[in-house]
Amino acid sequence: MRFDVVSLFPEMFSALTEWGVTGRAYQRGLTSLRLWNPRDYAHDPRKTVDDRAYGGGPGMVMMAKPLEDTVEAIKAEHQSSGVQTGPICLLAPQGERFSQKIAKDILSYGNLTLICGRYEAVDQRFVDRTVDLQLSIGDFVVSGGELPAMTMMDAVIRLIPGVLGDEDSAAQDSFINGLLDHPHYTRPEIYAEIPVPDVLLGGHHAKIMDWRRQESLKLTSRLRPDLIEDARKNGLLSEEDERFLLLLLK
Structure with missing residues (x-):
């Protein structure tokens, strides 16, 4: 480039x-x-x-x-x-x-x-x-x-192949999939009496992926509802995503 x-x-x-x-x-x-x-x-x-x-x-x-x-x-x-x-x-x-x-x-x-x-x-x-x-x-x-x-x-x-140390980094950035990024945590496990969410400590990758997706949806819905609408129009939300978003409204 x-x-x-x-x-x-x-x-x-x-x-x-x-x-x-x-x-x-x-x-x-x-x-x-x-x-x-x-x-x-x-x-x-x-x-x-x-x-x-x-x-x-x-x-x-x-x-x-x-x-x-x-x-x-x-x-x-x-x-x-x-x-x-x-x-x-x-x-x-x-x-x-x-x-x-x-x-x-x-x-x-x-x-x-x-x-x-x-x-x-x-x-x-x-x-x-x-x-x-x-x-x-x-x-x-x-x-x-x-x-x-x-x-x-x-x-x-940042999008040029080889620029980032981990090629998945750019793919997981905010806005790449139309949503804001999920929360991130690092050591220590407990800081200011606030623990890292249990799901991130369990090593169950499918559950971690589900948690991250839901947190991304939750954050985007709260802070940038316009992005949710855009993602919906562009076909970026699954049926499971839509069910989770409905639960947030209850």
């Missing part, structure tokens, strides 16, 4: 390439990252990438030309190195809400270019001419697209 990231602050991405699971994946060559600064494609002496908004108002707007020239340079490098250019994605509040499903879709692309906006906005003409999709990580505003980009990249990189 290759990522091309357009950012005015490329140094921020060392958090992704030097630390933790994603850092190890990067060092092992399981993913690659190429950083592009649009200032390198601004043609005036001051390397200007933003200007005041037409119509007035606070804040500055990122100019279309430096961003568009950066994307053209990315595509040219892809062509010369035999890389199939994937979608051009803008991180934006108006974008589709990022999800585990979208993370899996991105992995299938093989390449994704992420545009990290700054200032008040990005010139709409760049969006209309160049951007293929827009994504958001939630209904709140941050100072730029770098942190959302790293969040999305982390979610995708």
Whole structure:
């Protein structure tokens, strides 16, 4: 999986390439990252990438030309190195809400270019001419697209085969099966007078699986009932799941 990231602050991405699971994946060559600064494609002496908004108002707007020239340079490098250019994605509040499903879709692309906006906005003409999709990580505003980009990249990189020490780890994460993950416990067996549930100590794998599924259903039903409805619509709930959910209502 290759990522091309357009950012005015490329140094921020060392958090992704030097630390933790994603850092190890990067060092092992399981993913690659190429950083592009649009200032390198601004043609005036001051390397200007933003200007005041037409119509007035606070804040500055990122100019279309430096961003568009950066994307053209990315595509040219892809062509010369035999890389199939994937979608051009803008991180934006108006974008589709990022999800585990979208993370899996991105992995299938093989390449994704992420545009990290700054200032008040990005010139709409760049969006209309160049951007293929827009994504958001939630209904709140941050100072730029770098942190959302790293969040999305982390979610995708975890899905690459060989990245996690145990291949089952990603398969058991929250949202993979449409539900929140079940509770987890480790040593000691009793902490603050609270014991580990007996079923987890018995070694009966079928009972443990049933308990985990029911706890996942219980947690999701209580905290994110919308996910239960989505799982039902997508055929992710069994008849046994539905019977258990009915018991929760009694």
